[in-house]
Structure formats: C-alpha cells, structure tokens
Amino acid sequence: MGCDGGSIPKRDELVKQKQRKAKxxxxxxxxxxxxxxxxxxxxxxxxxxxxxxxxxxxxxxxxxxxxxxxxxxxxxxxxxxxxxxxxxxxxxxxxxxxxxxxxxxxxxxxxxxxxxxxxxxxxxxxxxxxxxxxxxxxxxxxxxxxxxxxxxxxxxxxxxxxxxxxxxxxxxxRAEELEAMELALLEKQARIAAEKKEKKKAKANKKELEFMNGADSKLLDSTTSSSSKRKLDEATTTDSHKHKKQHTTTTTTTATLSSTHSLTAAVAAKVAEQMAVNASRQKSSAIQSLYNNGRVSKENFMNR
Known part of the structure; x- marks a missing residue:
C-alpha cells in the first residue's frame, strides 16, 4: 500500500458522524x-x-x-x-x-x-x-x-x-430564559385582554343601567305629571262646580228676594187701594149730606 500513489482514508471519512454546531x-x-x-x-x-x-x-x-x-x-x-x-x-x-x-x-x-x-x-x-x-x-x-x-x-x-x-x-x-419569558408574555397578554373585556362589559352594563334608570325616571315623571294634571283637573272641576253652585244659589236667592219684594209691593198696593176706596167713601157726598158736622140741618124722611 505504499508508493502506489494511493491514500489512506481517515475514520471520519468512512463513518458518518453527527455534525457539530458552529460556535x-x-x-x-x-x-x-x-x-x-x-x-x-x-x-x-x-x-x-x-x-x-x-x-x-x-x-x-x-x-x-x-x-x-x-x-x-x-x-x-x-x-x-x-x-x-x-x-x-x-x-x-x-x-x-x-x-x-x-x-x-x-x-x-x-x-x-x-x-x-x-x-x-x-x-x-x-x-x-x-x-x-x-x-x-x-x-x-x-x-x-x-x-x-x-x-x-x-x-x-x-x-x-x-x-x-x-x-x-x-x-x-439566555435561550433557556427566553422560553419562560415567552410563556409569561402570552399569559400577560391574555390577562390584559380579559381585563379589557371585563371593563368593556362593565361599561356596557353601566350604560344599560343608566338607560333603564333614565327610562324609569321619565316614566315616573310622566306618571307624576299625569297624576298631578288629573288632580289639577279634578280640583278645577270641583272649583267650577262650587262656583256654579254658588252662582245658582245666589241666583235663586236673588230671584226669591225679588219675588218676595214683588209680592210685598202687590199687597201694599192693594192695601193702599183699599184705603183709598175707604177714604173716598168717607168723603162721599151722599154720606156727607146725612150729617153736617154732627148737626141735623132739617128733619126729613131720610133722617127721621
């Protein structure tokens, strides 16, 4: 294996090894x-x-x-x-x-x-x-x-x-701390979103309650106004009846007094008339011829 121009492979060239992370x-x-x-x-x-x-x-x-x-x-x-x-x-x-x-x-x-x-x-x-x-x-x-x-x-x-x-x-x-911080951030965002939702719901409930209270107040005001108006109408009607009754009573009394005065005047007129008749009788010439101041002037068949 020598002097033939060949090469001897190394172990890492023949066996696949796990790659190391680059530092x-x-x-x-x-x-x-x-x-x-x-x-x-x-x-x-x-x-x-x-x-x-x-x-x-x-x-x-x-x-x-x-x-x-x-x-x-x-x-x-x-x-x-x-x-x-x-x-x-x-x-x-x-x-x-x-x-x-x-x-x-x-x-x-x-x-x-x-x-x-x-x-x-x-x-x-x-x-x-x-x-x-x-x-x-x-x-x-x-x-x-x-x-x-x-x-x-x-x-x-x-x-x-x-x-x-x-x-x-x-x-x-660090990398190990980053994972925990990501979880904490997600929890914080969820908590903030829940708080916003609760605030929004509370605000909506408050507006609804204010609207209902306003409607009740308006209804109460209208009811009170109607009741007051009805009482005022009843009082006005009562006063009108009273005034009308008083006017009727006054008119009746006036008519009665007028009638009484008319009757009294008629009676007085009749009495005066009778007195006038009596007076005229006393002054009649036939009666006066009978008496001459209590003395008989001449005896005749009339006063014998």
Whole structure:
C-alpha cells in the first residue's frame, strides 16, 4: 500500500458522524444584542424601547414597523408580538460619561473593545453584555441585576416607584430564559385582554343601567305629571262646580228676594187701594149730606 500513489482514508471519512454546531463568537453576539437595534440593526440611540422579551429597539424603528410591517424583511419573525406602542416600554437609561460619538465607529472594528453608551446608575457598570441588566416595566428604569439584588426593595431604586416581581424584565435573556419569558408574555397578554373585556362589559352594563334608570325616571315623571294634571283637573272641576253652585244659589236667592219684594209691593198696593176706596167713601157726598158736622140741618124722611 505504499508508493502506489494511493491514500489512506481517515475514520471520519468512512463513518458518518453527527455534525457539530458552529460556535459563534460571544463578543460578536454581545455587539449585536447590546449595541444595535434588534429590528433595524442600527446603533442604539435614544429613545430606546424594549418589549416583554427583553429585546432592545430604537423607537423610530418600531414606529416604522407598526406603520408598515413589511418595512423590515424579518420584522414579523423578530417582533411579531408587538401590535402597538403599548407593547413596548421606553427605557430610562443612564448615559456613560466615558462614551463619545467618535467611539461609536468601534462597533465595526472587531479588534477593538467597544465602549457602551449606557451604564448602570448604581454600580456604574457598562451595559455591554458582560453583566446582566434588567428593567422595570412600571417605570422603564434600567439597572444591573447585581444592583437590584444588593438593594432589595419593593420600590425602584432610581425613581422609588413601587413594583412587583413580575414587573422585572431581563434584557437580552439566555435561550433557556427566553422560553419562560415567552410563556409569561402570552399569559400577560391574555390577562390584559380579559381585563379589557371585563371593563368593556362593565361599561356596557353601566350604560344599560343608566338607560333603564333614565327610562324609569321619565316614566315616573310622566306618571307624576299625569297624576298631578288629573288632580289639577279634578280640583278645577270641583272649583267650577262650587262656583256654579254658588252662582245658582245666589241666583235663586236673588230671584226669591225679588219675588218676595214683588209680592210685598202687590199687597201694599192693594192695601193702599183699599184705603183709598175707604177714604173716598168717607168723603162721599151722599154720606156727607146725612150729617153736617154732627148737626141735623132739617128733619126729613131720610133722617127721621
């Protein structure tokens, strides 16, 4: 087998072996995740936002994506869970005083260690991927995980706003943490949707109750108005009857008095007439001829 120009095959050439995963340089990954926008791949610049999965974006890129979801080729794969600006939180980042714009060009130079634009406000550590950073979705304050552990509190160390454990979001989490964060994000979105549905239902019930109360009030007002009107009509009718009765009584009394006065006048006239007749009789010449002031003037056959 020698000197014939042949070659001896190796074992890996004869036996199929499982392919090994290509190792990725961690420094390159850190530069991609911590120094550039996950969507536009441009350098991070304020304002910076983050989603529930801890990815970092430029706010301008998110706005462009929401206006046109085809603006970036892999947008639906990277941030398909972002439906509106409510799904992202604007981060309150602490600027690194050692950073300068001239050093931003070092991102393309893999031989030079880049300087992060942002640092932890408590420990002053750079946000470059070598240290774990977290943010609070209640206020957006960003700090290192070490600072949060060293100063345990129920309020934000930077702005003193209260928060719970579920409000702590890890920035650029590990692969094993990402799955758990995706499940937590789905649960949060489902809970928010259920709360919105309950609020909408409560609002509809409130409107319906107000409408029913308004209808009952109108019905009560109309009933009260009808009752009042009926009572007013009855009172008016009663008063009219009273006035009519009083007028009738007054007319009857007047007629009775007038009749009485007429009768009295007739009787008086008749008496006066009789008296006049009597007076005329007394003054009759035949009677007076019989008497001459009580003296008999001459005896005759009439007064004998």
């Amino acid at each position: 990725v340089d961690q420094n390159i990954l850190n530069r991609v995740h911590w120094f550039s926008c996950a969507l536009s791949k441009k350098a991070l610049s304020s304002p910076v936002v983050s989603c529930g999965l801890g990815k970092l974006y430029n706010r301008d890129a998110i706005l462009e994506f929401l206006l046109d979801r085809t603006a970036y080729g892999d947008g639906d794969l990277i941030c398909k869970h972002i439906k509106s600006l409510k799904d992202v939180v604007t981060l309150q980042l602490e600027l690194n005083p050692s950073f300068s714009e001239a050093q931003s060009a070092s991102l393309t130079n893999h031989d030079q260690e880049p300087i992060s634009r942002y640092i932890c406000p408590i420990t002053m550590k750079e946000m470059n991927g070598k240290h774990r950073f977290v943010y609070l979705d209640t206020c957006g304050c960003v700090m290192s995980e070490q600072a949060m552990k060293e100063v345990p509190s129920k309020t934000c160390i930077k702005c003193t706003k209260p928060y719970e454990a579920v409000n702590v979001i890890v920035l650029n989490p």
